[in-house]
Amino acid sequence: xxxxxxxxxxxxxxxxxxxxxxxxxxxxxxxxxxxxxxxxxxxxxxxxxxxxxxxxxxxxxxxxxxxxxxxxxxxxxxxxxxxxxxxxxxxxxxxxxxxxxxxxxxxxxxxxxxxxxxxxxxxxxxxxxxxxxxxxxxxxxxxxxxxxxxxxxxxxxxxxxxxxxxxxxxxxxxxxxxxxxxxxxxxxxxxxxxxxxxxxxxxxxxxxxxxxxxxxxxxxxxxxxxxxxxxxxxx
Numbered sequence: 001x002x003x004x005x006x007x008x009x010x011x012x013x014x015x016x017x018x019x020x021x022x023x024x025x026x027x028x029x030x031x032x033x034x035x036x037x038x039x040x041x042x043x044x045x046x047x048x049x050x051x052x053x054x055x056x057x058x059x060x061x062x063x064x065x066x067x068x069x070x071x072x073x074x075x076x077x078x079x080x081x082x083x084x085x086x087x088x089x090x091x092x093x094x095x096x097x098x099x100x101x102x103x104x105x106x107x108x109x110x111x112x113x114x115x116x117x118x119x120x121x122x123x124x125x126x127x128x129x130x131x132x133x134x135x136x137x138x139x140x141x142x143x144x145x146x147x148x149x150x151x152x153x154x155x156x157x158x159x160x161x162x163x164x165x166x167x168x169x170x171x172x173x174x175x176x177x178x179x180x181x182x183x184x185x186x187x188x189x190x191x192x193x194x195x196x197x198x199x200x201x202x203x204x205x206x207x208x209x210x211x212x213x214x215x216x217x218x219x220x221x222x223x224x225x226x227x228x229x230x231x232x233x234x235x
Contacts, residue, residue, distance in 0.1 A: 004102045004118040007074040007226065009218040010129050011211055012066045013200040014059025023051040056200035061128075063135040069203050071095045071133075072215040075102070080219040082212045092133070092142050100145035117146065119161055123180045123222050126152070126162035156234045163225055166233060180221055189224040193217040 030043040059066040070084035071091045081098075083091045102118040122129055137144060148159035155166050167183070168174035184191045194214035202210050 004105065005076050005121055005226070006099065006102060006118050007076075007080075007219050007222050008120045008122040008125055008129055009072045009215050009222060010132060011069040011072075011196060011199045011215050012060045012063075012132060013069045013203040014056055015065060015067045018055060018059040018065040019204075021055060023048060023055075027051065027054065057197075060197075060200055063132050063139075068092070068132065068136055069199055069211055070208075070215050072212075072219050073098060074219045074223055076223065080216045082215045082219075084208050084212050084215075088136055089140050089142060092137050092140065095133070096137070096142065096144050103145060117159065119159055120148070121161045121163070121222065121226050123183075123218075123225065124162065124164045126150075126160060126165055130160050130162075163222070163229065167229065180218060180225070183225055184221050187225075187228060189228070190217065190220050192221050 028044050028047050030040040034040050034043055068088045068091055070082050071094075072080055072082040073095060074080040083094050085091050099118055099120075120130070134144070149157070150160055151158040152165070153170060155161055164175055164178070164180075168178065181192050183189065192214065194210060194217070196214070196218075199211055199214070202208070
């Protein structure tokens with residue numbers, strides 16, 4: 001019996017509250033070896049100019065300072081779906097409904113359950129997408145349809161499969177520099193469109209179509225990566 005798979009990717013950006021934050025004093029404070037008033041003033045000016053980019057970075061990495069820009073998923077053999085809405089609650093509800101539907105779908109004439117519940121598959125999702133899904137769901141009082149079993153060193157058994165971890169043999173030092181784009185370029189897979197770091201700017205400029213295109217392309221690359229390595233690692 002084949003286990004259902006759902007490829008996952010999401011994009012994030014700073015919340016309105018984070019965008020309104022003034023730079024904290026520790027961001028502006030010059031190092032202790034800066035003693036001249038003009039040197040200290042120049043440092044503060046430089047940090048003030050750099051604050052918007054740092055604020056956007058923090059708001060896109062920390063779920064307490066950011067929000068979901070979109071959630072994308074793809075069932076193997078089907079076109080990607082990217083849900084982009086001003087309402088995080090709407091996006092999360094639609095995603096969890098998709099998971100619940102796959103969990104209860106008929107697989108080989110029987111109802112999918114236990115081991116055969118859907119496996120979420122992505123790149124970097126163990127440390128980013130998955131925590132954001134859970135924490136933003138909790139913050140909005142949205143309950144996922146079930147608990148997910150995380151078996152980090154068993155790609156076949158885990159409910160959340162992260163190819164970034166698996167292909168680096170779970171060694172953080174071997175993940176450095178190996179982005180989804182680099183895997184795509186190295187192994188001849190579809191190359192993602194755009195960069196995740198640009199999402200805050202694109203959202204601020206109202207260019208949601210470009211964010212959706214980026215998320216969709218990440219899903220297509222992830223699916224190709226999964227298809228390349230799944231048979232060897234999972235069977």
